[in-house]
Amino acid sequence: MPEFSRLVEGYRRFRTTIYPAQRERFDQLALTGQKPELMVIACSDSRVDPAQVFDVNPGQIFVVRNVAALVPPYETTPGLHGVSAAVEFAVQVLGVKQIVVLGHGRCGGCRAALTGSLDGNAPGEGGFVANWISLLRPAGRAVGDALGTEGREAEQAMEQAAVKISIDNLRSFPFVAEKEAAGSLVLRGAHFAIADGELAVLDNASGIFAPA
Structure with a gap:
């Protein structure tokens, strides 16, 4: 083909x-073997390749990608916890020193969470995505109430809120929280704008994204 x-x-x-x-x-x-000092949690979107955005060499970043760059809350119920497994491996085995959650502009998953366009769909027709991005439902309601559900301002607010949710969920992992408290692990958020190639970095103290 x-x-x-x-x-x-x-x-x-x-x-x-x-x-x-x-x-x-x-x-x-x-x-x-590999010994990266940094993990990047990014979206599966084909337009945003973390290795390209950050211009890194092989072996420098450990990457997991999924729809909307989401991290689910820590849980131990039976199931296939792909993101949790990657976080566990990065933190507990590789010993990464930083985790970066990289959101991006024009994110279809975040837009769907904001508009509810996939809610109620069956698996194979958007249902898997709808269930996954339900992690963003509270943020979607808050952004919708404040800014509506259409337009770039609302979409960007949703994309940046998703980054913050994933960082909060990372802190629900006991081994992540322990290492962050000890100062051996730093959690960071970033947002890459596809339209102009600009990277904004989350200030953890103020909760504001500012140009890198």
């Missing part, structure tokens, strides 16, 4: 240009 063919072509460019330039790094990573 032409879509996969483009990936293979990209791999060939990688193999002949990037890989030789990074060969020493890849050899070292293969021998010693």
Whole structure:
């Protein structure tokens, strides 16, 4: 298929240009394993690649991506907890020193949480997404009451609120809260605007996002 063919072509460019330039790094990573100091929780959106946004090399960031860059609250009920497993591995095994929740502009998941456009849909018709972004329902109501559910101002407020919710939920993990209290782990929030390529960083004290 032409879509996969483009990936293979990209791999060939990688193999002949990037890989030789990074060969020493890849050899070292293969021998010693990964030891990133930073985890990034980002959206699955194809327009926002954390490695590209932050211009990092292989082995420097541990990344988990999902719809709207969400972290669910800590829970121990049976189930498949993919994000929780990634957080646990990053913090407890890799020993990352910082976790960055990276939201972004024009996020479809955040927009759906704001407008409720997928509420009531069946699995396969948006139901899985609706259930996932229900984590944002309280924030969606608050933003909707203050700014309405349409327009960039409301959408950006929703996107930034989602980052704050994920950071709050990270603190519900006992091992995250313990390390943050001890000063060995820092939680950060950021928002990348696709339209102009600008990154805003959350000030934890004021709760305000400001240009990086």
